[in-house]
Amino acid sequence: MQERIVILGAGESGVGAAVLAKVKGFAVFVSDNGLIPSKYKLSLKAHEIPFEEGGHDASQILSAKEIVKSPGIPDTAPIIIKAKEKNIAVISEIEFALRYTSARLIGITGTNGKTTTTLLTYHLLKENGLNVGLAGNIGHSLAMQVAQADKDYYVIELSSFQLDGMYQARLNVGILLNVTPDHLNRYDNDIEKYLLSKFRISQNMRDQDVFIYNQSDARVNTVAKLPTTPARKISISMENRKMLMPIHNSKTWSFWKEGKQASSLPKFCLCKASTT
Incomplete structure (x- = not known):
C-alpha cells in the first residue's frame, strides 16, 4: 500500500514537492486554501496528482502520514494544529527534497x-x-x-x-x-x-x-x-x-x-x- 503524503499550498514549492513525492511512489494529495494558478494546475494534472482548492478537506489531509507545507502557512493555522494533535509530521519542501539528493x-x-x-x-x-x-x-x-x-x-x-x-x-x-x-x-x-x-x-x-x-x-x-x-x-x-x-x-x-x-x-x- 502506498504511503500517503499531503502537500499544503500549491505554489512553486508545493507543486515541486508533489511531483517529487509522485516520482518517489507516494500517494499524493495537494490542498490549497486559495485558488491555484493555472500553470500549477496544469503541472499537477500532467503528473496525475489529485488536488483541491478554495479550502482544506480535513478528512483528506488528516489521513496523511506526513504533510509538506508551504512556508507561508503559519504553525498556528487550524489545519496545522489539528495535524500536530494527531502526531502527523509537518515539514518543509526543503526538508522533503533533501532526502532524495x-x-x-x-x-x-x-x-x-x-x-x-x-x-x-x-x-x-x-x-x-x-x-x-x-x-x-x-x-x-x-x-x-x-x-x-x-x-x-x-x-x-x-x-x-x-x-x-x-x-x-x-x-x-x-x-x-x-x-x-x-x-x-x-x-x-x-x-x-x-x-x-x-x-x-x-x-x-x-x-x-x-x-x-x-x-x-x-x-x-x-x-x-x-x-x-x-x-x-x-x-x-x-x-x-x-x-x-x-x-x-x-x-x-x-x-x-x-x-x-x-x-x-x-x-x-x-x-x-x-x-x-
Missing part, C-alpha cells in the same frame, strides 16, 4: 542580503563549470529539480519559515548574514525566537562542514560563539574586509587570516577566487 549543499539565510548572496554564489559555481542548481526562497523549487534533473551542487536561499520546517536536513556550508527585527508576528514578537530560527541553518552539521557568520552583527556573533555546532566556523566582517582572503588550488578553497590559514573547504568549492 546526494548533492553538496550551500544554504544562505539572513534578514537582508540573502538573495544577492545566493545569486552571487550560484554564479561563481556555475561559471566554474559545476553542475549546480539554484533553489529555495529565491523562487525555484528544490524538490522539482531533484525530481526532474538532480544536480551535484545546490545553492539554497533559506527563509526562517523554511528553516522552521527543517529537522533532519544537513547542509555542507551554512551562511548566516544578519538578523534584524522582521516577521516577528510569526515569532510571538520575540527577536530571540527569530534569531534561533535563523541558527537552524547550522543544525545537524558535522565537523567537516562549515558555518560562516557575520561577526559584525552583535546578535549573530553572540550566539555563534556558543558551542551550538561541531562545524568549523568562519567569521566575516564588513568592518575588516581584509580579515579573510580566499585562496584556491585544485583541491581546496582556503581562507587566510593575517598570513595564516584559518580554514578550508576541501574538495567542495572548486571555484576560482578573485581578489578584485
